[in-house]
Structures are given as C-alpha cells and as structure tokens.
Amino acid sequence: MEWINTTLLPEHIVVRSLEEDMFDGLILHHLFQKLASLKLEVEEISLTSASQRHKL
Numbered sequence: 001m002e003w004i005n006t007t008l009l010p011e012h013i014v015v016r017s018l019e020e021d022m023f024d025g026l027i028l029h030h031l032f033q034k035l036a037s038l039k040l041e042v043e044e045i046s047l048t049s050a051s052q053r054h055k056l
Contacts, residue, residue: 007034 004015011030015021022028033039 004031007031010034 001015001018005013008015008027008030011034013027013030015027
C-alpha cells in the first residue's frame, strides 16, 4: 500500500484501507492515470446521493 500512497502523493490522496478506499473506483481511476501516464476521459463522479439521482 505504501507504493500506492507514494504514487498518489501529488494528488493528495492517502489510502489507509484497500477495501474501504477503493470501493467506488475513484482512487483506482487516479492510480491508473498515474501509472499509465495518460488522462482517462470519463464523466465526473457524483459523490452525493442527490447528484447520483440527478444523473439518472
């Protein structure tokens, strides 16, 4: 897990638990971008339940 935190340090992301911190894919998305050195074009992730319902 230390290498993940080192990789994501410029993003100000700290992973404390793989199970809890990777559940929504947001941190995994940032990790893929850093490791592949490319920008993944995806819609912005809705973090609140209200914004998730609005997107539906």
